[in-house]
Amino acid sequence: MMSQFDKDMSRCDGGNPSNKSSASEAASEQTNYLDHEIAQLTKLGSSPHVHLGRVVPGRLRLPISTVKMLLGREGNYGGRGRFSSADRCHLQCRYLPVNGPRMVDQMRSRAYVSQFSADGSLFIAGFQGSRIKVYDVDGGWKVKKDIRARNLRWTITDTSLSPDRCYLVYASMSPIINIVNVGSGTTESVANVTEIHFGLRFSADDDNEFGIFSIKYSTDGRELVAGTRDSSICVYDLGADKLSLRIPAHLSDVNTVCFADETGHLIYSGSDDRLCKVWDRRCFTTKGQAAGILMGHLEGITFIDSRGDGRYLISNGKDQTTKLWDIRKMSSNAFNAELGEEDWDYRWMEYPPQAKKLKHPKDQSLASYEGHSVLRTLIRCYFSPSYSTGQKYIYSGSSDGFVYVYDLVSGAQVARLEHHEGPVRDCSWHPFYPMLISSSWDGDILSWEFPGGGEARARPKRRSGRRRDYYYY
Template sequence: MSSPGSDETRNEPGEAPMWHPAREWLEDDEGDEDEDDLDYTVPSTTMETEDDWEEDDAGDERMGLGISDGETRVLGLVISARTKRLIENTFITRKPPYHHRQYPIRTDTRRSRRECGSWGRRAPANFKLYIRDFASDLLPVPAAQLFELLASSGLQHILRSNGWSTNIVGDDGDDESDDEFDAPFTRRARPRRTGGAEHFPKVPSDKGTELMGGGQFGTNPYFVDRLKKRKGVFATNLMWRELGIDSYGLRRRAGQSLSQQLIPGSVADKIIHYDSRSYSGQFSDDGNFFFACAQDFKVRMYDTSNPYEWKYYKTVDYPFGQWTITDATLSPDNRFLVYSSIRSQAYLATTDPEDDSDPSVLDFSLPPGQRQRRSLGSSHFGIWSLRFSGDGREVVAGTSENSVVVYDIETKQPVLNLQYRHQDHVNAVCYGDTSSPHLLYSGSDDTTLRVWDRRSMADGREAGAFMGHTEGLTYVDSKGDGRYIISNGKDQTMKLWDLRKMMTTADFDRIDPSDYTTGFDYRFEPYPDEYYEPHKHDCSVVTFRGHRVLKTLIRCHFSPPGSTNSRYVYTGSEDGKVYVYNMDATLAGTIDVGSATMNSRPREPDVFASAYEMSGEMLWRTCVRDASWHPNAPVLAATSWNGWGLSSGTCTVHSWNNGAKDDEGDPPIGKSYDDKLRYVPEFNHYREHAPPPRRRPLRSRPVRRRFIDEDETW
């Protein structure tokens, strides 16, 4: 290990150098020195006994670090007095998300080490914090890169607890992440809860089982078949459906239960590749149309009137967008598409492939009643979510200004702006009833789901609210009946809500939603089971668990009534799968998009520049952000971040095939296509000759863990 005060590089005996992302930074910054840069030096010697802690102090002196007993060093950095005071006042409030201590606290005496080593106590003034997974060399790292490293290494709580922003911004200073828009995270991280598996909701859910038997979410087998333990097979149900035209009773139930058993399989019919990450994709209400949004600010449209043989339709783009296209919505008559970016203007484009006219601008930042300005000016906020009303006349949007805006398409002006109720970004909005534009839902990072009734909003307040998520909401979807709604949350749960059980405004105003959240950053941090704790005021009907809502704003949906008999709810997941749940919270099936697309395109030279994560190896990774079930056929389209290091995107088409691994039909299944559905020979050739896939490591970075004896007291 080298130091600022020595000209030599010394390593402890038996110590092996370890990789760290900072090495890549140094390749670009080598030779550049700045007076404000911090010296990065971390000892990586594994300490097994208390004597090792004391011997390491002497090692510091031998290496000539020149650090006095009164100075504090964090990550091997000699820090300023102000930063030292900030760290000394920091409460270490939670256990790391692993069985062994990842961040041991080091002190100068055995007594003080035992006293302050317990998580949740204040560290003494002379404590030193070491991280075990860093390189042993002395590496000069600029301050900006160091804080970026901290924000991506699971140490955001150190920064956030002292008011530092953990926003990672591009080199040009203008790029934002997909869920942050000029809003650095400044609230203090709250102590981690001590929940666990014993606090999880019961599975199967009693309320969910009751709903499944009520007929609103699919049909159950006939009770005689259940009593006599007779199991219906596909051929039997098919025969009853063919013979049961205009039938009643048992035959009708058999016909209804036929479609709800057809869950699409993991084998992909088609793999549509995009050169940037894909953010959302949805079928139209009639199933004849599909659109996919990507980070290259383009929306691709496809003709899916034959759900098994798609045709390329048209592409529209968002000029001067920021970071990505966040959402898009299709009018009920399939004639118009509205799409947004992290800006306050959305675009309205026609779906007619013969119409090459420029899209119209919809400025959501205008005050209600004011017409479009000639000059758009600067963007005031970002739009996260968009939805067309059932009559196609209005579009509702959720924004980074903590507001819900309703825009009239005909007059081209906002008609409603709901502000000052949500305390954080509104990530998702939807209409509650497909036949009426009056009922609105909005889900926010403040952990609440608000209900708005436009017929009674003289005071600008919501009609009620739902509470139960302990972290922010990423998406909401309505069943369309004005009663049931589901939401996905960063607490790794999906919840079903009943409008009749919402919390009144009077009760809700007495509760502070921020008291039940921890400031967990789902973009970089994991969410272990011990973090979960049930909400004190949970008014949800059913809670679904098993999927992972990490990295991005992952979406969830009700299954359609035509192809599934409204039997399921389903969601994407960070682990590369689509999870399909029964209404009683049991898992009906999974669609493994990651396995279906593994090594489906070669690694390109610039993959490191577009990779989402810093890791030692660019492995094939899949994160399913959105999924859409065809309304009339057992076909599901999954839109994903997919590729080497999550650097590209795919839209995969999955259909029900009764578990068959091969298909004798034409064209062959599992082949790769470009964004215009043109066959890509080099992609398919690479996959046929690619080496066996490597298993993803449990951690994205190598870590030396210090194993602790059970008898040792911390």
């Protein structure tokens, strides 16, 4: 695939025309321009060397054509004799994965989670019907592991793959998280029948009300952090095989948690209490005391993704927005005010039109991205890959069945991927290739790519007569 992509890069106009002109035009017309340090960092990470575009006389205009950049590289206009990472990102981020889709798999139960491994060699998809599939991406998307889950309540709420890609943990609305050996030779992994699924207990009581919405491995693979239904954040020490930390973190369900960077010192959390919180494990002075609070969402927070630098993060909210945050703007106390709609429930009600006009009086976010819908389930959002795009974009699933891609700096919507018949709860952009996988409550796992000449592959047929009684989580 990569060799074909490299061929495309040498073409004069080898891209999707709609991605080259319409995106830049929309960005230029956008009035909500992000004037902040992260805008400059994004430009530095995804803009080419100024001399590479000046192969012919005239004003430098972005985006610079592929041919000009190739000529500039051969002529050593940048002074390096090669493309820098920013040059590469400038080229690759124009080739958005919007063609297709191609069917990867089709199940008869709702897909809740779907993620590439950090190196892009594996892809994990979790379904409500107690199934988790691990696909070998480099091996033609063959199923490497077909996992039949145990201790499952309601659905697979989250999965996380260890950094060495040997172990997978999966969570549900249960106090026990299970761990599976993904590296073993057994393809079909039926819990405690063909393989042992080791249980890690996150609550002493077998409480039917306890559940885990979010679970993440630390970068070193030694710890797990979890967000729970009892308003807590839990950290599990895998080496000691015990719960090492439990914080009563929020006033409502903790829907999402993640480590801020590779150190594991900082943890981000998001809750139905409408707050994002930052936790620094190096300086706990009082149990349950956050290092800072980020306010701005009018409704509960469904997901958080870290930029990986310990400074910036994005969050999806039930107020139908994705927000960008800088933790240096956080507060020590929350602003207690009656916000949002009191009787509104995102699981089965549409978002009230009048609520879209409301603004948080103490909004600390840097920017808001609107267009997608966060209803029915905990819709997820992400930064685009650093390697291929310089994290220039933000993308999100949506309850209307689309995947939305926004320009981080301008806020412009640069792509909308349409095919699913149910909410797209999760989606994942390959860390290196122009490929995006979307998973939906319609049971379909679809691949969106940038193929050879820009031709869309044969689209999978929609299935008729499918029920659409979608409700919880």
